[in-house]
Amino acid sequence: MPDTLDITVEFTGGLEMLFSNQRKHAISLPSREEDGNPATIAFLVRYLCQSVMKDRRKELFVLDDTVRPGILVLINDADWELEGEDKYEIQKRDNILFVSTLHGG
């Protein structure tokens, strides 16, 4: 197993403003978590917070160690609830999309 997984992470619905105003990020994610288990979405969220997000307002992205309410997580264009939520094990070339819901009208 390689040391890193090359994946694409995207942010939309305003979340991109928390990530250097960049919608699409090519991420080389460590393929194993700290404890040696395969990298999951939960690990990716921690990784993004620690290593990618420069904005200090972490509470606009995470709450109680997972993504905050009002953010949809899509794994290869499907709701993460269809894939095992934050326990989903990330595969190389996965596309993970974080969507903040909009409320304006």
Added chain:
Amino acid sequence: MPDTLDITVEFTGGLEMLFSNQRKHAISLPSREEDGNPATIAFLVRYLCQSVMKDRRKELFVLDDTVRPGILVLINDADWELEGEDKYEIQKRDNILFVSTLHGG
């Protein structure tokens, strides 16, 4: 080399009406033309006319042995002129989209 190439062929802009009113077709295309050369778009167009199209109005799809004016051919979502037009050699899992231009407004 396998005997057939499994590809997806799609029709839109009204062309689907010439193909049993079905937009998306899974096609197993012979991987070699009659003369032994690799299958090209030109061969695919002939194949569609002879083996898939049941409508008799062939002139609404082909003219002078190629697709008629007013039809765009897209190879994996790019204009076929970016890929070598009808000489492009088809690869397995290719998506070939035929779009008839609309004029209404």
Added chain:
Amino acid sequence: RSKRRWPLRKEEYKRYGRQLIMPEIALEGQLRLRSCSVLVVGVGGLGCPAALYLAGAGVSTVGLVDGDTVEESNLHRQILHSTEKIGMSKVDSAAEQLRSLNPLVNYVSHREHLTPQIALQMFDRYDLVLDCTDHPTSRYLISDTCVLLQKPLVSASALRTEGQLMVLNNPPRAAGDVTGGPCYRCVFPRPPPAESVTSCGEGGILGPVVGVMGVLQALEAIKIIVAGIPKPFDADRNIDISTVGREEASDASAPTQDPPSLLLFSAYTSPPFRSVRLRSRRKDCMACSASATITRASLTSGSLDYAQFCGVVNPVSVL
């Protein structure tokens, strides 16, 4: 017999001819449109174009809900209103303009903000609801009401250069019936923190962005109406819900549904549109599961505090 041969009036054939001749609509679709009442909640950037195309298509009734008046800052995107109508009720301004486009449609004015106390009674007379509002509190309230009354819901939102669209509770089956479409709470069981909610007034909005989403709402509504909306289960008859659900689910004549999806639009992204697949109904949904806790009584009594649920510190009007 002559009535059966010419089920539409001459002026209706003329006016709707260009959609009638399409096999996707045809006479049956037009008759379904003509017998369908649609409620548009919010007559702003989404509600204006949505109501225009619904009225144009010839639904029976367009209901309009909004407690606001027209302001100058609305007019770059709220294209049903006009400069001379600044200060007028948005609902009245819209109804006047819609009537001049198509006088064959009934327009019902609800000049008030939506509240839990009035929602059930108001929604009951409509067959389908469009959520064109701009705050999480109203989005949860509208969804809960649609689930209780078994109405399909077309929900859209927009901010800055982006828009989102979902068809919810479609098919509109009874709570506990897993073959029904997901509701807003299935997708978002917990509301976003109040500090993450930005309105168009604060964040800005590009007119055609919200306009595209509103027109797409009208389109989804027309597609649902033309496919045929199942009659809601009558809760007063007190039939066992799961049985009714199963019967409905096995109805072979029911049109097949697209799987639930969310359409994302971003004006400055390439490609601008993206469709993603949503989950089905949540087994523990407060509104639409077998263990639902939201009831007609809890809604009407006001025991559900949507503003508090959404963490609104300063009370605001729900709509």
Added chain:
Amino acid sequence: RSKRRWPLRKEEYKRYGRQLIMPEIALEGQLRLRSCSVLVVGVGGLGCPAALYLAGAGVSTVGLVDGDTVEESNLHRQILHSTEKIGMSKVDSAAEQLRSLNPLVNYVSHREHLTPQIALQMFDRYDLVLDCTDHPTSRYLISDTCVLLQKPLVSASALRTEGQLMVLNNPPRAAGDVTGGPCYRCVFPRPPPAESVTSCGEGGILGPVVGVMGVLQALEAIKIIVAGIPKPFDADRNIDISTVGREEASDASAPTQDPPSLLLFSAYTSPPFRSVRLRSRRKDCMACSASATITRASLTSGSLDYAQFCGVVNPVSVL
């Protein structure tokens, strides 16, 4: 000095505030909108929503071209018109409605069908053109005129449940400059056989389908205007074209363009939107290549017969 600090009038800040506060527009974008003239050719299902959102956004001038009058069968989709305006010129009907939405914009009425003889003179006073027409003859004529005058062109079409959108001749460089965007002839060098051309009258059209495409045309136009349209090269100065082209191409201040693409929309397909990549300028294009044969003189003299080119057997009005 005070003029520089408050470059917009108070009512403009009010009216356009919700788009002004967005970084994508900002004050500079609003000033560019206010100094930009847009020509909408065709005031039907595409032109109505396109003109509404352009007027809402506050362009300097909206020009409207159409020789037709309002008919009852238009009203399910041509939402600028209304029942009491049946029989009135579409251009006049539209201008009246647009003026009531936003009186700060100038509206110019061209109550005539577009012909090769008048196209150059008509287009010359506008900065950007929207093709909202419904026939190949007008599509070729509009594209050729835009290439000759170096105007960007936003072209859309719709039929039944489908729509298509392209931004052409953007950037609008001189013929022979390969850094310019492709024109309509680059994408479709030969016209479709006349028997394959179906109009909305014959094939039918769903209102919100053409509505979505028209709103998206307004959006693309606003994006182009706000990014800044380069001043056209003045052919009368007789400067070597290739040099001018290269100079323009190396202009670092020019905004980067999205590669040319075609947006496909299909209301009953999942996903409904699809973007595909188009070719760049064609080396042998009759209109925009170094070997172009279409000139101002050939257009104005009427030596180009668009109806014959498109194989129209019974002469029809071009628009």
